Amino acid sequence: MLEIEKVSVFYGEFQAIFDVSLRVSEGETVITVGPNGAGKSTLLKTISGLLQPRSGSITFLGNRLDRMPAHEIVELGIAQVPEGGRLFPQLSVYENLRVGSFLPRARGEATATLKEIYGLFPILDERKRQYADTLSGGERQMLAIARSLMSRPKLILLDEPSSGLAPRVVTRVFEFVHQIKSQGYAILMVEQNVRKGLQLSDRAYLIESGRIVKEGPRKTFLEDDYIKKAYIGL
Ligand SMILES: Nc1ncnc2c1ncn2[C@@H]1O[C@H](COP(=O)(O)OP(=O)(O)O)[C@@H](O)[C@H]1O
Ligand SMILES: [Mg+2]
Structure with a gap:
């Protein structure tokens, strides 16, 4: 559904x-791993239209994205969860979720989508009246991801969902991502936490200094000597 060609x-x-060339198919969870400064956030921002590529093409469901304004890209069904989530700390969990359904297409269905999200993630239902800044780091990240579902996306871009979280909390956030994956959403995630990120992915890319240096199915990545040595620490 997403094809990036020589960007x-x-x-x-x-x-x-x-x-950089990369693709994501319907229902697929793809991870791009790489060290700090490799270009992971830049790549996601280019897909969502916050940055424009100087060359190459990006196509989503047959539409060229690489000259399209960001709000039109959201309307086509791509939701980005920025690093750190960017919640409104002084708004409640409920209000933060409502902010996610600003598109005309999503607004009409907001009540139904909200009900679905509360059903899937009861913790957000329990906390719906709390200010976002009273949530734990893990819960905030979950709220940021859930908010992206409010726009009824087809593809979700996740920028380092594990960032700044304790290892135990990272496991919970990744379980949350796994649940979203099980709902059939396509996900493109970028991560420094290679070991945990690979576990829930179908395919992976390794980016170093702005270049894709490896790609393959999860299994190949997990068994790759260089990946193990440089990124998993075995
Ligand atoms: N706004 C910016 N202006 C100039 N250079 C930037 C900007 N944002 C990122 N960079 C540089 O681009 C490279 C890739 O950054 P980034 O995509 O944020 O990496 P990652 O998300 O993998 O840590 C880094 O060298 C970074 O310093
Ligand atoms: Mg980044």
């Missing part, structure tokens, strides 16, 4: 992404 992205004179 290069610059910040001024500085090239952050070099000829």
Whole structure:
């Protein structure tokens, strides 16, 4: 459903992404792993239209995204969860979720979507009247991900959902992502936590210094000597 072909992205004179090609199929969970500064966030921001590639093409369900404004990309069904979630701390859990259904297409269905989300994730129902900033770090990340579902997306972009969380909490957040995956959503996640991220992915890419240096199914990644040595620490 998403095809990225030889995309290069610059910040001024500085090239952050070099000829990156990547695809995500319907219902697939794809992870892009790589160290800090490799270009993971840049890649997601380019897909969601916050940055424009200097060359290459991005196609989503037959539509060219690479010259499209960000709000039109959301309307096509791509939701991005930025690193750290960017919640409104002084709004309740319920209000944060409602903010996610701003699109005309999603607004009419907001009550039904909300009910679905509460059904799937009862913790958010229990906490719906609490301010977002009273939630734990893990719960905040879950709320940010749940909020992205309110726009009724087809593809969800997740920027480092494990960022800043304790290992035990990361496991819970990834279980949450797994539940969303089970609902049939396509997910493209970028992560530094290679071991845990690979566990819930179908396919993976490794990005280093703005270049894709490896790609393959999860199993190949988990068994790869270089990945193990450099990123899993076995
Ligand atoms: N707004 C920006 N202006 C200039 N350089 C940037 C900007 N954002 C990121 N970079 C640079 O682009 C590279 C990739 O950054 P980023 O995509 O944030 O990496 P990652 O998400 O993998 O940690 C890094 O060298 C970073 O310093
Ligand atoms: Mg990043």
